[in-house]
Amino acid sequence: MDRIPILRMGPFLLVTIQVDMHDKLALTLQDDLTSRISDVGARGVLIDISSLEIVDSFIGRTLANIASMSRVLDAETVVVGMQPAVAITLVELGMSLPGIRTALNVELGMEYLRQNTIVEGSGDGWDGSED
Amino acid sequence: MDRIPILRMGPFLLVTIQVDMHDKLALTLQDDLTSRISDVGARGVLIDISSLEIVDSFIGRTLANIASMSRVLDAETVVVGMQPAVAITLVELGMSLPGIRTALNVELGMEYLRQNTIVEGSGDGWDGSED
Numbered sequence: 368m369d370r371i372p373i374l375r376m377g378p379f380l381l382v383t384i385q386v387d388m389h390d391k392l393a394l395t396l397q398d399d400l401t402s403r404i405s406d407v408g409a410r411g412v413l414i415d416i417s418s419l420e421i422v423d424s425f426i427g428r429t430l431a432n433i434a435s436m437s438r439v440l441d442a443e444t445v446v447v448g449m450q451p452a453v454a455i456t457l458v459e460l461g462m463s464l465p466g467i468r469t470a471l472n473v474e475l476g477m478e479y480l481r482q483n484t485i486v487e488g489s490g491d492g493w494d495g496s497e498d
Numbered sequence: 499m500d501r502i503p504i505l506r507m508g509p510f511l512l513v514t515i516q517v518d519m520h521d522k523l524a525l526t527l528q529d530d531l532t533s534r535i536s537d538v539g540a541r542g543v544l545i546d547i548s549s550l551e552i553v554d555s556f557i558g559r560t561l562a563n564i565a566s567m568s569r570v571l572d573a574e575t576v577v578v579g580m581q582p583a584v585a586i587t588l589v590e591l592g593m594s595l596p597g598i599r600t601a602l603n604v605e606l607g608m609e610y611l612r613q614n615t616i617v618e619g620s621g622d623g624w625d626g627s628e629d
Contacts, residue, residue, distance in 0.1 A: 370549065371549070372514060374512075381512075383503060383505065385502065415503065415505060473506065473507060
């Protein structure tokens, strides 16, 4: 496992984080994701963390970095699927993920992106067309 | 890592396999997926294997089982993102994944599902609505 797959869905990219992120994997993800946003002209990034039972400060910082990098490339980042226990722990640890938008699940995250990003050629965030 | 997350996207479900599947994980995935198909009335399942560099007979059989189970629940399964090297190895090993539909990437797989499944209330496979 040396990289996390990035799936393209119309004008958005979807990343599902399932494994513990160590330094190298996080850096690889940042590199891959920024290249991919640039290559396909993505308008939004969905990061699913539903299978993470622990989100420590390293992962929190990685998510914040990804969101910042995406923003300067004009793509919005939404973190989706956070487990309730993770939310509790994060806030108790004083990490409230400032600057990171979240949504309950990937459907709501996609809905948010569809309504808040301008997608060329279509008002639909997922119409299956190649753009 | 004790389960693989299943993401709902409209009437379809998306599973991204990133880790080596051992017996227990495969069984858990089958259980989770069949329950989920039944719960949400899913019409299709996309299984992304783009990060797998090796697909052995166990994974092949697991994919075939999932496809069969989905079919009896009236959901179609599409395996997407297979690496070229994996395709070569599979055929050389005599495993051509009979009965499993494949697509190059998740976009094309979603497009196939949209065109080949009947989704109630909408002709669109991804309209973000709750149904």
